[in-house]
Amino acid sequence: MHGIAAALAIFFVTLVGFLILRASERHIAPSKSTAPARVPFTGGRAPDTHAWNRYHVRYYPMTLLFLAFDMEMVFMYPWAVVFVDEGLIALIEMFMFIVILLFGILYTWRERALEWA
Amino acid sequence: MGVKAALARLAAGAPARCFAVVGAEADEIAPWLRLDPELVIVDSPRAADVLLVLGQLDDEMVRAAAGVHDALPPPRGVVSWSPGGERPVSWPFTDDVRVDDPAQIPAACRRLRDELLSGRRASSPDILPDIDPAPWRGVGPFGQGGAGMTGGVPYGRPLAARADDRDGLKLDQILVRVGPYLPPFPSGLVLDVKIQGDVIQEVSIPTPAAVAPDLISAGAHSAGAHSLTGERALFNAAVTQPVPVADIEVARARHHLVWLAEALRVSGLEAYGRRVLKLARTVRPEAAEPVDDLSRWLRRNVSLRWGTSGVGMVSASRAAALPGGPVARAAGDGRDARSLDPAYERLGFTPVVLEDGDALARWRVRVDEAQQALALAQRAGESLTTPIGLVEGPCGPIGGERSTSAALVTMLPELLVGMEWGDAVTTVVSLDIDMAEAALPHDAAVASRAS
Numbered sequence: 001m002h003g004i005a006a007a008l009a010i011f012f013v014t015l016v017g018f019l020i021l022r023a024s025e026r027h028i029a030p031s032k033s034t035a036p037a038r039v040p041f042t043g044g045r046a047p048d049t050h051a052w053n054r055y056h057v058r059y060y061p062m063t064l065l066f067l068a069f070d071m072e073m074v075f076m077y078p079w080a081v082v083f084v085d086e087g088l089i090a091l092i093e094m095f096m097f098i099v100i101l102l103f104g105i106l107y108t109w110r111e112r113a114l115e116w117a
Numbered sequence: 118m119g120v121k122a123a124l125a126r127l128a129a130g131a132p133a134r135c136f137a138v139v140g141a142e143a144d145e146i147a148p149w150l151r152l153d154p155e156l157v158i159v160d161s162p163r164a165a166d167v168l169l170v171l172g173q174l175d176d177e178m179v180r181a182a183a184g185v186h187d188a189l190p191p192p193r194g195v196v197s198w199s200p201g202g203e204r205p206v207s208w209p210f211t212d213d214v215r216v217d218d219p220a221q222i223p224a225a226c227r228r229l230r231d232e233l234l235s236g237r238r239a240s241s242p243d244i245l246p247d248i249d250p251a252p253w254r255g256v257g258p259f260g261q262g263g264a265g266m267t268g269g270v271p272y273g274r275p276l277a278a279r280a281d282d283r284d285g286l287k288l289d290q291i292l293v294r295v296g297p298y299l300p301p302f303p304s305g306l307v308l309d310v311k312i313q314g315d316v317i318q319e320v321s322i323p324t325p326a327a328v329a330p331d332l333i334s335a336g337a338h339s340a341g342a343h344s345l346t347g348e349r350a351l352f353n354a355a356v357t358q359p360v361p362v363a364d365i366e367v368a369r370a371r372h373h374l375v376w377l378a379e380a381l382r383v384s385g386l387e388a389y390g391r392r393v394l395k396l397a398r399t400v401r402p403e404a405a406e407p408v409d410d411l412s413r414w415l416r417r418n419v420s421l422r423w424g425t426s427g428v429g430m431v432s433a434s435r436a437a438a439l440p441g442g443p444v445a446r447a448a449g450d451g452r453d454a455r456s457l458d459p460a461y462e463r464l465g466f467t468p469v470v471l472e473d474g475d476a477l478a479r480w481r482v483r484v485d486e487a488q489q490a491l492a493l494a495q496r497a498g499e500s501l502t503t504p505i506g507l508v509e510g511p512c513g514p515i516g517g518e519r520s521t522s523a524a525l526v527t528m529l530p531e532l533l534v535g536m537e538w539g540d541a542v543t544t545v546v547s548l549d550i551d552m553a554e555a556a557l558p559h560d561a562a563v564a565s566r567a568s
Contacts, residue, residue, distance in 0.1 A: 028121055037190070041162055044296070045294040046184060048275075050270070055289065056282055115315075
C-alpha cells in the first residue's frame with residue numbers, strides 16, 4: 001500500500017512540476033510565431049509548397065534487413081546459455097553465422113534500400 | 118521576476134548568437150567573425166538573437182533578409198555594417214544598430230543582445246505581414262476535407278507536386294528555394310532545387326546573378342578606402358600593375374586556408390576548422406610547418422576521404438569549359454595564369470594538377486597550393502609580378518573574358534542533379550564559388566580595375 005502511495009506521490013509531484021514549468025515558460029519568454037516565421041528556413045525566400053511530402057521509405061528490403069538481425073538475436077539467446085560450456089567452437093559458429101548475415105546487409109546496400117529516395 | 122532576472126543574468130554571460138546575412142564587400146570580413154569570443158555565428162535564424170547584416174545588398178537580397186529577420190525568435194535585434202555607411206532605399210530594418218567600423222561588430226552584437234535581454238531595448242518588430250499566403254481551410258465544417266490533406270493547403274501552402282521516382286512510382290517532388298542566405302552555401306547563391314526524398318532531381322537558377330552588378334562595381338571602386346583585409350583589391354591591382362609576389366602568394370594561402378576552415382566546419386570538424394582559421398590569420402611564409410602538418414593530416418584522414426571521394430565529379434571536358442582555377446586543376450586541366458608570368462618562371466613555378474576531378478581532389482589541390490604559395494612567397498623575396506592583364510586569383514583567373522565563379526554557378530544545375538542532398542552540399546562547398554566575382558560582369562570588372 002505504501003508503494004502505491006509513494007508512486008502516486010511521485011507522479012503528482014512530477015505532474016505539478018511539469019505544469020508549473022509549462023506555465024512559467026509563457027512568462028519567461030512570451031512569444032508567438034507569425035506566418036513568415038512558421039515556414040521552414042531555406043535561405044530567406046518563401047516556399048511555394050508546404051513541406052509535407054511523401055517519399056518512398058522502401059519498407060520491403062528494410063523489413064528483410066530487420067528480420068535478418070531479429071533472427072540473429074533469437075539465435076544468440078540460447079547460444080549465450082551454452083557459450084561457456086562449448087567455448088571456442090561456439091564462438092567460431094556465431095562468427096560464421098554473423099558473417100552470413102552480413103551478406104544480407106551487402107545485398108540491401110546493393111539494392112539501395114538504405115537511400116531515402 | 119526573480120526567475121526571469123536570474124535567467125537573464127545567466128544568459129548575459131554567453132556570447133551573442135548571430136545569424137549573418139553577407140552581401141557584397143563583406144565576404145572578406147564575415148569568416149573572421151567566427152574567431153571572436155563575443156559572438157557565435159549560427160546556421161539558422163531560429164537559433165539567433167541578433168541578425169548581422171553585412172555589406173551591400175540589392176533589393177532582392179534585402180527582401181530575403183527581411184524574411185530571415187522575421188524568422189528570428191523575439192527578442193531580436195539587427196546590427197548592420199556597410200562600406201561607406203550607405204543603405205539601400207528599401208532598407209526594412211527601422212531600429213538597427215549601425216556600425217561604421219567592422220572591428221566594432223562583435224562588441225555591438227554583444228551589447229545589443231544584453232540590452233534585449235535586460236529589456237532596455239524593445240525587440241525588433243516584424244517586417245512581413247502575419248498572414249498565410251492562402252487560407253488554411255478545407256470544405257468540411259471543421260476546416261477538414263477537400264483535395265488532399267486539410268483542404269490541400271496546410272498553413273496556407275499547397276502540397277508538393279508529384280513526379281516519377283527511380284522505381285517508376287509517382288511520389289512527391291518538393292521545390293526548395295535555396296538561398297540567398299542558406300549556410301553553408303555561399304551568401305548570395307540562389308537555386309531552385311526540386312528534391313524527392315533527399316535526391317535532387319532538378320536544379321535551376323532563378324536569376325543569373327543574385328547581387329546587382331552596379332552595387333558590386335560601386336563597391337569595388339571604394340574597396341581600398343575602407344581598408345578591408347584587401348585580398349580582392351590586391352589581386353585586382355595585380356592585373357594592371359606589378360605587386361610583390363610574396364604578398365599575393367600569402368593572400369592566396371590565406372584564402373585557401375579560410376576556405377578549408379569553412380569546409381572542415383561543414384564536414385563536422387568545427388574545432389579543427391577553428392584551428393585552421395586561426396592559422397590562416399597568422400600564416401607567414403617563414404612559418405609554413407603548420408600548413409605542412411595540415412596537408413599530411415588531410416591525406417591520412419579516412420572519414421574525409423569517405424565523404425569527399427567520388428563526390429561532385431567535374432569531368433575533363435567540363436573542366437576545359439571553365440576559364441581555369443583550382444577546380445579545373447583538380448580535374449587534370451593544368452592552366453594557371455602564373456605559368457605565363459616570367460617572375461614565376463624564375464621561381465621555378467609549376468602548377469599543382471590532380472586528375473580525379475572530385476571534391477577530394479579539389480581539397481587536396483587547394484591545400485597543396487597553399488603550401489606551394491608559402492614556399493613561393495619565401496623564395497620570392499622582393500620580386501614583383503609582371504602585369505600581363507591576367508592574374509591567377511584564388512578562385513580562378515582574374516582579368517579574362519569570364520570569371521571562373523560565374524562559370525561554376527552556370528555549371529551547378531547539371532552537376533547537382535541526381536545527387537543526395539549531403540553530397541550536393543559537399544560539392545558546392547568544394548567549388549569555392551565567390552559570389553561577388555560571379556556577379557561581376559566583365560566590363561564592370563575592367564572599369565573598376567582601371568580606376
